[in-house]
Amino acid sequence: MSNPLIECIPNFSEARKPEIVQQIIDTISSVQGVHVLDHHSDQDHNRTVVTYVGDPKSVEEAAFLAIELASKLIDLDQHTGEHPRIGATDVVPFVPISDVTMQECVELAQRVAKRVGDTLNIPVFLYEEAASIPEKQNLENIRSGQFEKLKIEIGKTPVKTPDFGPSSLGKAGATVIGARQPLIAFNIYLTTNDVGIAQKIAKAVRHSSGGLRYVKGMGVLVEGRAQVSMNLTNFRKTPVARVVEFVRREAERYGVGIHHSELVGLIPQDALTEAAQWYIQLDGFQNEQILEQRLFQVMRETTGKTQEPTLDFLDQLAAATPTPGGGSAAAHIAAAGAALVAMVARLTAGKKKYLDVQERMLTIIDQAENLRGKLNEAVIKDSTAFENVMDAFRLPKNTDVEIQVRNETIQNATIHAAEVPLQVASMALEVMKLAYEAAQTGNLNAISDAASGLFFAKSALMSASLNVRTNTLGIKDQEVNKNLLESIQKLENQSNSIENMTWQLLKERGGFPIP
DSSP, rough: OOOEEEEEEOEEESOOOHHHHHHHHHHHHTTTEEEEEEEEEEETEEEEEEEEEEEEHHHHHHHHHHHHHHHHHOGGGOOSSSSSOSBSSEEEEEEEESOOOHHHHHHHHHHHHIIIIIHHHEEEEEEEEEEESSSGSSHHHHTTHHHHHHHHTTTGGGGSSSSBBOOOTTTTBBBEEEEOSOEEEEEESSSSOHHHHHHHHHHHHHGGGSSSSSEEEEEEEEETEEEEEEEOOTTTOOOOOHHHHHHHHHHHTTTOOOEEEEEEEEOOOHHHHHHHHHHHHTTOOOOGGGGHHHHHHHHHHHHHHHHHHOOOHHHHHSSSSSSSSSHHHHHHHHHHHHHHHHHHHHHHTTTGGGGGGGHHHHHHHHHHHHHHHHHHHOOOHHHHHHHHHHHHHHHHHHHHHHHHHHHHHHHHHHHHHHHHHHHHHHHHHHHHHHHHHHHHHOGGGGGGHHHHHHHHHHHHHHHHHHHHHHHTTTTHHHHHHHHHHHHHHHHHHHHHHHHHHHEEEEHHHHHOOOO
């Protein structure tokens, strides 16, 4: 069973007022399903970095609540600090940890950004993997000139134009939200108070100035000591040890050395393992040689062996059992249609050519995924409904009272067994509507996928319709039968109309050779 886990590392422009920092941390912690792993406050930077993890919905809610609270408690007009910033909540990255794709983190970032812009009236920029244009992928491009300059430049160039919210700044400033791979915030302190040396080293080491590929850096003065403050964006391609030795050699040019280093937040174990392997020249080392790693591996293997294997849905469908049957299959196929709709919308959102429909495509993704979830649930509901009918027929019928109870139970169970596929048919029609819109305005390269999703949903609707009609044969209440049959007929008529429109659309927009 999957256990989706996302990490969020919001950066807040406050460190000198512990009571405010604690309120923000408490707000994040208050969301069920969220676990705060770390927080780091730097007085000189006047910045706090919080690291927390949780399931996607919990992480999303905690991010919004923290941004909302910070906007009330932190005034950027009064803020000073060494670290560049444009907002009370300056940057909010989402990082996939387990059973979550980068695309899902991008969509989460887009949802939070839209909610912040619409609800809190705060300008929001999307960055890294969620960036709407290439220029916004790099945080430095958005944050150059900081809060003070953004007040003047906001909305005047593409990179300074918010993706959501107003093109004006209040006391909460603006917020940058995105999705990215794990990042290591790593600072090296030098044996000097000359910040100029730190700035020269930072220029040499950072990629934008010709340095190491996955390093961002700046020189600042912290606690009376020169510091090279860095973000390592891909520790596998630019290892920590390589960065340290680069800084060490550059420092020697100016007659200084490394005093000590520090982490801001958390670091992946593999990054430290690689550094240790490099420094002690442990050639041929394997992660399995770490005691804890080997122990966890054995525990996972043992746990896996004790779990019962589960049949694939199609295997269950093919088995010589009455459930799952056609009704469950209808829900399953409709869910596949919804998945294709979501895919097409994702292939459209973020593309320059389709920016005018981007917001609608984000909505379609949410609607399609919501339908997919409900349809997956209906796979089980339909089987359960039919099993309840069979259970009702097994009730005793030895007395008049038992016969009456049995008949009433059979009727109620049969009505419910007709209502479930009717709900599936209704959801399938909604999938068809979304699929048609995706085919009509979405990425033209994926128009056949949108149409496939639509025809999957149409097939599901017709299959569900058969199950509704079959169950009405056992329902004695003619008024109930009438309502069920009228409802399913209405859905069938609408689906036929959409299907006809789709063939015409494929011919006109897609150029398909359709008669």
